[in-house]
Structure formats: C-alpha cells, structure tokens
Amino acid sequence: MKNILITGSAGFIGFHYSNYLLKRKFKVVGIDNINNYYDKKIKYDRLNILKKFKNFKFFKIDILNYKKLNNLVNKYKIQIIVHLAAQAGVRFSISNPKNYISNNIDGFLNILEVSKKNNIKHLVYASSSSIYGMNKKIPFSEKHSASHPISIYAASKRSNELMAHVYSTLFNLPTTGLRFFTVYGPWGRPDMSLFKFVHLNSQNKKIDIYNYGNHTRDFTYIDDAIDIVFKIMKKIPKKSAVKKMSEHESKVPWRIYNISSSRPQKLKLFINEIESQLGKKFRYNKLPLQKGDVEKTSGSMNLTSNKIGFKPKRKLKYGINQFIKWYKSYYKK
Numbered sequence: 001m002k003n004i005l006i007t008g009s010a011g012f013i014g015f016h017y018s019n020y021l022l023k024r025k026f027k028v029v030g031i032d033n034i035n036n037y038y039d040k041k042i043k044y045d046r047l048n049i050l051k052k053f054k055n056f057k058f059f060k061i062d063i064l065n066y067k068k069l070n071n072l073v074n075k076y077k078i079q080i081i082v083h084l085a086a087q088a089g090v091r092f093s094i095s096n097p098k099n100y101i102s103n104n105i106d107g108f109l110n111i112l113e114v115s116k117k118n119n120i121k122h123l124v125y126a127s128s129s130s131i132y133g134m135n136k137k138i139p140f141s142e143k144h145s146a147s148h149p150i151s152i153y154a155a156s157k158r159s160n161e162l163m164a165h166v167y168s169t170l171f172n173l174p175t176t177g178l179r180f181f182t183v184y185g186p187w188g189r190p191d192m193s194l195f196k197f198v199h200l201n202s203q204n205k206k207i208d209i210y211n212y213g214n215h216t217r218d219f220t221y222i223d224d225a226i227d228i229v230f231k232i233m234k235k236i237p238k239k240s241a242v243k244k245m246s247e248h249e250s251k252v253p254w255r256i257y258n259i260s261s262s263r264p265q266k267l268k269l270f271i272n273e274i275e276s277q278l279g280k281k282f283r284y285n286k287l288p289l290q291k292g293d294v295e296k297t298s299g300s301m302n303l304t305s306n307k308i309g310f311k312p313k314r315k316l317k318y319g320i321n322q323f324i325k326w327y328k329s330y331y332k333k
C-alpha cells in the first residue's frame with residue numbers, strides 16, 4: 001500500500017483520520033505546522049498517539065513552504081493527499097482575514113501545484129458548510145449555488161473548490177471537496193461549542209450563547225465523518241463520467257460532497273442535552289447573532305449517500321456522551 005499524505009495531522013479531523021488509516025495498516029505521512037490557534041498540547045498529545053504506529057511518519061512542515069512540501073511528496077512517493085490543514089474558524093476570520101488568505105488560499109495553491117507535479121491520483125480536501133452563506137433553502141444541497149459567503153473563512157473554502165476545478169480541468173487532477181458540517185467528538189477543537197461549553201461548565205463560568213440560542217446546527221459525529229472520508233478517498237472521480245454540468249458535478253474529475261448528520265438540532269436542545277449529561281445547569285450570557293455566523297446549517301446527505309453509499313449513524317446523545325467521557329479523562333476531572 002502506497003503512502004498517503006495527511007496535512008493537518010495534528011489537528012482534530014486529521015488526527016482521527018490518520019488514526020483510522022493506521023489502524024487499517026495504511027502508511028501515513030503526516031504534516032502540520034502546529035500553529036497556536038488553540039492549545040498546542042492537545043496537538044502534541046494527538047501526535048503522541050499516532051507516533052505509536054510504525055507506519056506513521058510525521059514532519060513539522062508548513063504547507064506554505066512549497067520546496068519542503070514538494071520534496072516530501074516526492075521522497076515518499078505519495079499517491080493520495082488528504083488535505084485537512086487550514087486556518088479554521090468563522091469567528092476568528094472576522095478579525096484575522098489575512099491568516100485565511102495565506103494558509104487557505106496560498107497554502108492550497110501549493111497543495112495543487114505539488115499534486116500536479118507529482119501526479120497525485122486523488123486530492124481530497126476540506127471545504128466547509130459555511131460556503132452556503134446566505135442560502136435560505138434548507139437542507140443545503142450541493143446542487144444549490146454557493147455564491148453568497150458571509151465570512152472570509154467561507155470565501156477561502158469556496159475558493160478552494162473553484163481552484164480545484166481549475167486543476168482538475170487543466171491537468172486532469174482528480175479532486176474531491178468535503179463540505180464538513182460542525183464535526184465534533186473526542187479530541188475536538190477547543191474553539192468549538194461543545195468543547196467550550198463543557199470546559200466553562202466545569203469551571204462554573206458563564207457560557208456565551210449567540211443568537212439567543214436560536215441557531216440550528218447539523219452536528220456531525222467524528223466517526224461518521226471519518227467513515228465517509230475513507231469511502232470518498234477510495235472513490236476517485238473520473239473524467240467525462242458526467243454528461244451534464246451542474247453546481248456539484250463537472251465533466252472534469254472534480255466532485256464535492258456534504259458531510260453532515262442530516263439531523264439538525266436547535267442550539268437550545270444541544271445545550272439541554274449537555275446539561276443533562278453533565279448533571280449541572282449552565283449559566284448564560286445571551287447575545288445577538290455574531291457577524292459571519294450562519295443562522296441555520298442543515299446539510300442534505302442525498303448526494304453523499306447515493307454516490308458514496310454511507311448514511312451517518314451516530315446520534316447526538318451518543319456523541320456528546322463520548323466527548324464528555326474523553327474530556328473528563330483527558331483533564332482528569
């Protein structure tokens with residue numbers, strides 16, 4: 001089995017996906033620049049788990065360093081790239097837009113160039129549900145247009161999809177974009193709601209609830225997300241398989257898929273479930289809608305289930321339970 005490159009392997013999804021592949025005896029080369037967007041300790045602790053596998057090699061490389069990236073891909077004869085490294089987070093992008101242009105746009109261009117140069121068989125990369133922006137038609141479908149983003153983060157991810165289309169066309173590079181909908185679970189991101197809420201609750205601190213709790217989110221459990229990514233990775237898009245061009249399909253080897261639970265939940269209910277599992281009420285700061293935040297995310301999984309053949313299985317109650325168990329053991333609470 002050839003080496004698979006996972007970018008962002010010290011990150012939340014990159015760690016889980018690397019772990020999944022390593023358990024199945026794949027050879028994984030991981031890279032990450034270990035940025036300080038959130039506590040680096042979690043990133044190093046994730047890596048320590050991966051480093052126990054002899055099939056895992058890790059390099060602290062920034063995707064903005066084209067030369068190092070290209071040498072690595074060449075040296076390890078990489079055939080598949082799963083690109084998960086990025087500056088994540090909608091809210092951070094309001095005050096730090098340049099981070100997103102460099103890491104997510106310039107960085108992605110390097111990934112495309114390296115893929116072209118090394119004849120990569122399949123480039124799978126993370127997009128985001130945030131690209132649906134101002135769309136009102138629910139559930140969000142890949143068939144809808146996505147031309148009204150409301151954050152630089154979303155615009156950077158939508159640009160990645162369009163840039164991938166160019167390389168799939170000009171260089172016949174097979175690419176698939178993953179539109180993740182709020183992925184959560186053990187080893188999750190400290191800037192995301194479940195982690196933040198549980199953490200603040202354990203410190204008896206108030207939590208900020210935006211949009212007065214009236215948000216709806218399609219929370220996707222990490223194991224479901226990973227199962228789908230694996231199936232997508234193996235399904236290499238083919239040229240000319242599609243006769244009719246549409247928002248989500250093209251004559252060139254380029255595809256995009258939603259990755260959601262397709263069970264959207266009101267934030268209030270999500271919070272109630274966490275409270276009941278922790279056995280402790282939250283204290284709230286109820287705040288208006290934050291700039292850049294989409295009010296409702298709900299992703300259709302029709303295309304993904306039809307083409308990829310997988311339906312998400314894990315329920316929110318189970319996912320929250322798994323996260324709390326992990327949190328308590330990690331922080332010894």
Ligand SMILES: NC(=O)c1ccc[n+]([C@@H]2O[C@H](COP(=O)([O-])OP(=O)(O)OC[C@H]3O[C@@H](n4cnc5c(N)ncnc54)[C@H](O)[C@@H]3O)[C@@H](O)[C@H]2O)c1
Pocket residue numbers: 007008009010011012013014031032033034035036037043061062063064083084085086087088089103107126127128129179180181182183184189
């Ligand atoms: N978690 C979610 O709910 C979610 C939702 C939508 C999209 N996504 C996307 O999925 C991908 C993975 O997200 P995540 O939640 O694991 O985030 P994460 O922040 O935990 O992981 C990203 C990793 O990439 C690394 N990185 C950032 N810039 C880099 C660079 N220039 N060079 C090398 N490494 C770099 C970071 O250090 C981090 O470890 C990202 O592209 C993110 O935008 C995630």
